[in-house]
Amino acid sequence: MNTVQQTTYDILRSNGMNIIFGNPGSNELPFLKNFPEDFTYVLGLQEATVLGIADGYSQASGKPALVNLHSAAGTGNAMGALANAWNSHSPLIVTAGQQHRAMVSVEPYLTNIDATLLPRPLVKWSYEPSTAQEVPYSISRAIHTAMSEAKGPVYVSIPYNDWAQEAEQQSQSLISRKVTSRRALDTDSLDSIATAISSAQNPVMVLGSDVDADDANDLAVQLAEKLKCPVWAAPSTPRCPFPNRHRSFKGLLTSGINSISEQLQAHDLILVIGAPVFRYHQYEAGEYLPANAKLIHITCDINEASRAPAGDAWVADIKPALQQLVTAVEEKTTALPDFRNSPLQMGLTSPMRPETVFDTLNWAAPENSIFVNESTSTTAAMWERLTFAGQGSYYYAAAGGLGFAMPAGVGIQMARPDRQVFVVIGDGSSNYSIQALWTAAQYSVPVIFIVMKNGTYGALRWFASVLEVGDIPAFDVPDINFSKLAEGYGVQAFSAGTPNELEQAIASARRTGKPALIEVETWGALQ
Ligand SMILES: Cc1ncc(Cn2c(C)c(CCOP(=O)(O)OP(=O)(O)O)sc2=O)c(N)n1
Numbered sequence: 130m131n132t133v134q135q136t137t138y139d140i141l142r143s144n145g146m147n148i149i150f151g152n153p154g155s156n157e158l159p160f161l162k163n164f165p166e167d168f169t170y171v172l173g174l175q176e177a178t179v180l181g182i183a184d185g186y187s188q189a190s191g192k193p194a195l196v197n198l199h200s201a202a203g204t205g206n207a208m209g210a211l212a213n214a215w216n217s218h219s220p221l222i223v224t225a226g227q228q229h230r231a232m233v234s235v236e237p238y239l240t241n242i243d244a245t246l247l248p249r250p251l252v253k254w255s256y257e258p259s260t261a262q263e264v265p266y267s268i269s270r271a272i273h274t275a276m277s278e279a280k281g282p283v284y285v286s287i288p289y290n291d292w293a294q295e296a297e298q299q300s301q302s303l304i305s306r307k308v309t310s311r312r313a314l315d316t317d318s319l320d321s322i323a324t325a326i327s328s329a330q331n332p333v334m335v336l337g338s339d340v341d342a343d344d345a346n347d348l349a350v351q352l353a354e355k356l357k358c359p360v361w362a363a364p365s366t367p368r369c370p371f372p373n374r375h376r377s378f379k380g381l382l383t384s385g386i387n388s389i390s391e392q393l394q395a396h397d398l399i400l401v402i403g404a405p406v407f408r409y410h411q412y413e414a415g416e417y418l419p420a421n422a423k424l425i426h427i428t429c430d431i432n433e434a435s436r437a438p439a440g441d442a443w444v445a446d447i448k449p450a451l452q453q454l455v456t457a458v459e460e461k462t463t464a465l466p467d468f469r470n471s472p473l474q475m476g477l478t479s480p481m482r483p484e485t486v487f488d489t490l491n492w493a494a495p496e497n498s499i500f501v502n503e504s505t506s507t508t509a510a511m512w513e514r515l516t517f518a519g520q521g522s523y524y525y526a527a528a529g530g531l532g533f534a535m536p537a538g539v540g541i542q543m544a545r546p547d548r549q550v551f552v553v554i555g556d557g558s559s560n561y562s563i564q565a566l567w568t569a570a571q572y573s574v575p576v577i578f579i580v581m582k583n584g585t586y587g588a589l590r591w592f593a594s595v596l597e598v599g600d601i602p603a604f605d606v607p608d609i610n611f612s613k614l615a616e617g618y619g620v621q622a623f624s625a626g627t628p629n630e631l632e633q634a635i636a637s638a639r640r641t642g643k644p645a646l647i648e649v650e651t652w653g654a655l656q
């Protein structure tokens with residue numbers, strides 16, 4: 130008869146989840162005992178790093194990822210990263226070891242007290258099995274819940290003495306169990322949307338991360354070319370849903386209530402696909418929609434549909450819905466939108482401006498590179514100057530929680546060894562999950578980290594001006610030597626002060642086939 134542990138590994142195996150991303154404590158050791166040879170354990174040195182690596186791997190591979198954390202303390206460390214995973218609809222199965230079932234109620238050392246409450250509301254489901262024999266059913270449910278649209282993280286707390294128990298014979302059937310959820314628009318909904326689009330004089334598309342997550346970028350291009358309409362990326366989108374060099378692409382939509390309405394005021398139909406309406410940032414009073422504009426919202430997430438403050442929403446999976454729209458809508462007879470103005474050419478300065486760094490990186494990066502952004506004051510310049518061509522070309526922290534990019538870059542590079550991953554990160558953000566460098570070195574993950582050093586929290590300086598709070602004592606982060614930090618974690622470091630030096634450093638880093646960090650002094654955000 131199989132044990133609970135054996136049956137659980139069989140369920141993970143049959144769902145293609147042969148990697149465990151974790152940082153263990155004593156509660157987790159019975160789960161890891163006799164670790165199967167066909168599994169890999171990816172160790173992160175802190176749990177926010179662990180979950181970030183798993184998040185990047187899951188988003189870039191499209192597969193569910195198993196995370197194994199230590200009780201409450203490990204789960205608590207991972208909560209910031211979980212906020213990002215929740216917002217990016219990442220299918221993570223987060224497990225944590227619980228104390229021995231016989232004494233949880235007396236709350237001994239390492240008890241995960243009220244374990245299922247800890248990760249809420251940042252999970253779709255949170256559970257602690259009531260018996261050892263329920264563990265395989267709980268893991269099976271967790272996987273299928275995480276993978277059903279809208280995808281998202283789930284949490285299972287498991288007492289450590291459960292693993293050696295005998296599993297129920299009938300739980301073997303879970304190993305081959307499949308759950309398929311693929312929802313298209315029903316006929317009436319499709320007709321209603323297609324009619325509204327056909328009668329629009331000046332439509333605009335606003336696309337979000339779920340287009341990229343569902344590998345529907347090419348369909349979005351087909352729809353935009355049929356509608357001859359401009360395309361914006363949704364505010365603060367954590368993925369790139371549309372090739373940013375396409376002539377119809379107009380950039381990242383701004384993130385204020387009134388500013389968005391002003392930016393879209395020329396349009397009579399706003400077609401939002403794969404994004405919330407909208408991910409506002411700084412508060413602005415104003416109208417949610419421009420006067421005389423209709424908004425149609427297609428999302429895979431019932432919560433996004435329900436909470437939107439304006440427009441009509443339909444819940445469907447993004448790729449099937451886009452396929453239907455491409456077929457159903459009539460081609461517009463207008464011309465394609467004009468190309469955007471090309472970015473301003475910046476004078477060569479020392480230190481370099483971020484724009485110069487991005488122009489050089491765009492020149493030096495191989496075709497189809499992947500960029501992971503956490504250089505918060507330079508996001509707009511990055512979208513203007515780097516090339517995000519195909520599906521899965523750009524990632525950003527979906528909840529804005531810093532400490533995403535370094536670990537996510539490691540996970541993304543693990544999932545996509547065929548593409549070069551660049552993490553472009555600020556000198557402030559580089560400190561939130563820098564332990565990811567160690568995992569990159571230990572597992573020889575050839576991700577390249579470019580640290581943009583302006584000695585300050587540039588984005589906060591910008592925000593202080595918007596919120597008119599003046600100077601505050603917590604803005605500057607001078608005197609950090611990232612080369613020494615990188616080498617301390619086993620990652621080769623380079624520094625670059627000119628475009629040529631940056632190009633050479635990238636070429637040298639790529640030749641090693643190992644991770645590398647390039648430290649770049651840059652002009653500050655407000656200089
Ligand atoms: C976990 C966490 N802590 C703090 C912040 C607040 N924050 C902070 C501290 C920023 C400054 C980042 O500075 P940087 O050096 O990484 O990049 P820039 O200089 O380009 O802004 S941007 C921002 O939203 C955050 N978003 N997430």
Ligand SMILES: [Ca+2]
Pocket residue numbers: 555556557581582583584585586587
């Ligand atoms: Ca900075």
